Amino acid sequence: MAQIGLKYLICSKLTETETDTSYAEGRIMAYAIKADMNIEVNEGVLRGDDRIIENVKEFKSGKLTLNGDHLDYETRALILGHTLTTIESGTNKKMTAKGSDDGAFVGVGFYATSIKNNIRGFRAIWLTKVKFGVPSESMETRGESINFQTPTIEGTILTDVLDVWKEEATFPTEAEAKTWLNTMASIGGTP
Numbered sequence: 001m002a003q004i005g006l007k008y009l010i011c012s013k014l015t016e017t018e019t020d021t022s023y024a025e026g027r028i029m030a031y032a033i034k035a036d037m038n039i040e041v042n043e044g045v046l047r048g049d050d051r052i053i054e055n056v057k058e059f060k061s062g063k064l065t066l067n068g069d070h071l072d073y074e075t076r077a078l079i080l081g082h083t084l085t086t087i088e089s090g091t092n093k094k095m096t097a098k099g100s101d102d103g104a105f106v107g108v109g110f111y112a113t114s115i116k117n118n119i120r121g122f123r124a125i126w127l128t129k130v131k132f133g134v135p136s137e138s139m140e141t142r143g144e145s146i147n148f149q150t151p152t153i154e155g156t157i158l159t160d161v162l163d164v165w166k167e168e169a170t171f172p173t174e175a176e177a178k179t180w181l182n183t184m185a186s187i188g189g190t191p
Contacts, residue, residue: 012185026185030068062157109181122177130155
């Protein structure tokens with residue numbers, strides 16, 4: 001299935017018990033520019049009678065690299081554990097980043113348009129447990145042309161307490177894909 005586009009980059013704070021998961025504080029992370037997922041697997045090979053008689057490949061972890069237009073202070077506080085305080089007249093905010101900051105595990109979602117046999121669908125992906133590190137940023141002086149600089153952030157994809165690392169569904173409409181992701185992330189009062 002071919003894919004074009006990327007939209008609706010969201011995250012939500014993960015809470016795990018011994019037997020269940022739930023999400024809260026769901027939010028839009030940024031306007032989505034790019035999402036790369038690289039999955040690692042554990043592999044075991046059993047040889048017998050001069051051949052491979054068993055081969056097992058299981059999910060180990062993954063790397064999620066996201067590029068968006070902007071990560072606001074509230075999103076950074078959630079995913080990186082930074083502290084926000086109000087300054088001056090109560091409308092400006094200051095973010096303090098400490099070396100010991102440790103952000104929350106979050107679920108991350110987005111969707112892309114898929115095309116198969118000239119029929120469009122909307123493939124929604126929900127990664128159930130991701131831990132992010134401090135984003136990379138680049139800044140440069142303005143020259144004769146405008147070059148936008150946008151943050152790139154990397155996270156580790158893990159399995160949750162239910163041994164799930166990804167939920168995925170394809171919908172005939174964009175609205176259905178977005179509604180499903182909102183439900184997963186508990187955005188808009190959904191469970």
